[in-house]
Amino acid sequence: MKLNFYKYQGAGNDFILVDNREGRVNHRNPKLISTLCDRRFGIGGDGMMFLQKQEGYDFEMVYYNADGQPSSMCGNGGRCIVAFAKFLGVIENETNFLAVDGPHYAKISASGDWVSLQMIDVEHVTRDNEAYVMNTGSPHYVQLVNDLEYKDVFTEGRAIRNNPTYLSKGINVNFVQPLDEGYFVRTYERGVEDETYACGTGVTAVALAMAKENKQTGTISTPIKVLGGNLNLHFNYDGIRFTNIFLEGPAVKVFEGEVEVGDLAEYKAAEQTV
Numbered sequence: 001m002k003l004n005f006y007k008y009q010g011a012g013n014d015f016i017l018v019d020n021r022e023g024r025v026n027h028r029n030p031k032l033i034s035t036l037c038d039r040r041f042g043i044g045g046d047g048m049m050f051l052q053k054q055e056g057y058d059f060e061m062v063y064y065n066a067d068g069q070p071s072s073m074c075g076n077g078g079r080c081i082v083a084f085a086k087f088l089g090v091i092e093n094e095t096n097f098l099a100v101d102g103p104h105y106a107k108i109s110a111s112g113d114w115v116s117l118q119m120i121d122v123e124h125v126t127r128d129n130e131a132y133v134m135n136t137g138s139p140h141y142v143q144l145v146n147d148l149e150y151k152d153v154f155t156e157g158r159a160i161r162n163n164p165t166y167l168s169k170g171i172n173v174n175f176v177q178p179l180d181e182g183y184f185v186r187t188y189e190r191g192v193e194d195e196t197y198a199c200g201t202g203v204t205a206v207a208l209a210m211a212k213e214n215k216q217t218g219t220i221s222t223p224i225k226v227l228g229g230n231l232n233l234h235f236n237y238d239g240i241r242f243t244n245i246f247l248e249g250p251a252v253k254v255f256e257g258e259v260e261v262g263d264l265a266e267y268k269a270a271e272q273t274v
Contacts, residue, residue, distance in 0.1 A: 010076035012197025012228015030068030065191025073137025075200020132209035140205035157188020182223030197228030
């Protein structure tokens, strides 16, 4: 069976996307997903998404980590699937879609390569020693550091992600350093089990954590530099709750193609669809 796919990236966070509005692909197949996401034996990607029909919404975003397992929300993935939906003609310049953490609103530029995605509100922020811990659609650990350019993010991030506190469910680990304007962020992602070039829910967590760290309130705008480029966060904070959180940045189609995925009977959805 040949599978048509599209490759998108958002600030270096890259994804395989499939139009599954007809429900023809059974994506409950971790081996298939992980193989396609493999950078040596497959297409390569930090994750894989399926755009599907969903009553009451423009579409549904179904996301899998590179290890083939269903994932919590992916912010840059959400921005990329919005760009994909515009490319397919499903939406024009605005959308309301459903993801694993609930409904999301987004706006996209006329050119189709810049997306502003509304994230979930956040109220519960805890501390783990000096680090901040919260859920911005996915669980995140945020730690201020020095000399981030030279930090061994893979080794140190993996150690935190697998320590006894977080081992069972995992956590994404963000290291952050202040810049003259905004922050530099590097992230170790669970599910990918490696450092990625960007993490949308991660930079969201960083921006919120730094607002608390600096005792900022009101309407806040935070530029973030990641390995793959630049992102922006805009949100409101009343000292208790973060609301109207928007993650903004590029979402670009890299290429499209088709890949052989084996026997049709093994991967076809048949009567089963998600």
